[in-house]
Amino acid sequence: MISAIHTVHSVEPSWGGLAYVVPQLCRSLYDHGVRTRLETRTYTNEPQQDQLEADVSSNKERTCRFDARQRDEGPQVDLIHNHGIWLPVNHLATRLARRLQVPLILSPHGMVEPWAMRHRAWKKQLAWWLYQRRDLRAVTVFHAANQSEALSVRRLGLSQPVAVIPNGVEVQPLGATDDIPTTNQRTALFLSRIHSSKGLLNLVAAWNQVRPEGWTCVIAGMDEGGHQAIVERAVQRAGLDKQFRFVGPIYGDDKWQLYRSADLFVLPTFSENFGVVVAEALASQVPVITTKRAPWKCLEANRCGWWVEVGAEPLVAALKAATSLSDVERSAMGARGRDLVTQRFRWEQIGSQMKEVYTWMLGGGSPPSCVMTS
Numbered sequence: 001m002i003s004a005i006h007t008v009h010s011v012e013p014s015w016g017g018l019a020y021v022v023p024q025l026c027r028s029l030y031d032h033g034v035r036t037r038l039e040t041r042t043y044t045n046e047p048q049q050d051q052l053e054a055d056v057s058s059n060k061e062r063t064c065r066f067d068a069r070q071r072d073e074g075p076q077v078d079l080i081h082n083h084g085i086w087l088p089v090n091h092l093a094t095r096l097a098r099r100l101q102v103p104l105i106l107s108p109h110g111m112v113e114p115w116a117m118r119h120r121a122w123k124k125q126l127a128w129w130l131y132q133r134r135d136l137r138a139v140t141v142f143h144a145a146n147q148s149e150a151l152s153v154r155r156l157g158l159s160q161p162v163a164v165i166p167n168g169v170e171v172q173p174l175g176a177t178d179d180i181p182t183t184n185q186r187t188a189l190f191l192s193r194i195h196s197s198k199g200l201l202n203l204v205a206a207w208n209q210v211r212p213e214g215w216t217c218v219i220a221g222m223d224e225g226g227h228q229a230i231v232e233r234a235v236q237r238a239g240l241d242k243q244f245r246f247v248g249p250i251y252g253d254d255k256w257q258l259y260r261s262a263d264l265f266v267l268p269t270f271s272e273n274f275g276v277v278v279a280e281a282l283a284s285q286v287p288v289i290t291t292k293r294a295p296w297k298c299l300e301a302n303r304c305g306w307w308v309e310v311g312a313e314p315l316v317a318a319l320k321a322a323t324s325l326s327d328v329e330r331s332a333m334g335a336r337g338r339d340l341v342t343q344r345f346r347w348e349q350i351g352s353q354m355k356e357v358y359t360w361m362l363g364g365g366s367p368p369s370c371v372m373t374s
Contacts, residue, residue, distance in 0.1 A: 003035040007093035008083040017276035028351025041089040079103045094135040103140040110273030145274040146295035162372045163357045168347035169279035189262035195224040199268030206315035208238040212323035222249040259284035282337035289318045304337030
């Protein structure tokens with residue numbers, strides 16, 4: 001049995017999609033026979049013992065502080081799967097792989113995309129020269145969620161193999177009423193971190209031009225860096241107070257109910273390596289508008305949404321098209337989106353592909369079909 005340690009900074013919900021994806025991947029790998037341990041490091045004002053660990057084998061969560069010295073003793077470790085870059089926990093994971101002399105697979109989770117590299121660039125330049133460049137060169141295999149992210153790895157001059165495997169999504173059962181809406185009010189939903197990278201100011205500007213009658217835009221998510229106040233001021237200046245509603249972070253069953261109550265999902269992002277919320281919306285049978293900075297070209301190919309350029313004007317055209325459709329037409333788009341997710345993005349499939357990559361990393365031979373070697 002393969003034994004893998006997964007390392008990530010945090011699985012607190014405030015960390016967005018990363019906090020969802022990593023535990024789900026670990027659980028799927030366990031289901032496929034990989035002994036999986038998830039370790040993380042969280043920062044608090046006061047020292048605490050054992051902060052966070054997902055005991056994947058029993059699907060229970062405990063807490064643990066990640067320390068690069070922890071794995072010098074104990075059960076056999078075959079490989080380390082590191083999630084993210086830049087942060088101390090990611091650097092410690094690389095040091096641990098060197099110490100144990102085991103292969104290291106790295107999932108950047110969008111952190112090598114051009115927009116992300118430019119964000120707070122001076123801090124990243126400092127980290128690059130101190131340790132990050134050397135850490136990236138120590139990686140055995142990269143895991144990219146899509147071809148665009150794989151190309152971003154190559155743009156950094158990194159020649160190691162890249163496994164292109166998408167993230168997965170839970171496909172929740174639909175309720176008896178999750179078909180045609182029964183009221184006259186329609187809802188467009190944004191659910192993600194409220195951050196400048198998500199394009200909410202473009203959404204407000206586009207909504208101000210379209211002003212679809214009978215529609216409300218619900219903004220759900222954790223405020224990051226005070227950006228919600230900036231968006232709220234833009235809403236007020238545009239006189240859209242009655243059409244926008246901010247509901248804060250939503251989790252668990254409430255999150256899925258919010259998806260199911262929506263008629264349209266909008267993610268006007270500047271940068272996304274996958275976009276878990278897009279997959280979740282599609283799984284909930286909701287058509288999606290997102291930008292070409294998210295890897296969802298299949299929205300158009302499968303006729304379940306709109307894939308547009310970044311900016312307010314492209315959003316205007318998509319919003320006009322989406323809100324002018326009949327409920328029956330939007331429902332049909334949603335059904336096609338759910339079929340797409342069911343066929344391509346279930347965790348059972350993702351875990352199986354990742355296990356194939358692990359097996360190849362440890363045993364050699366021909367690489368799986370998802371691996372780019374050049």
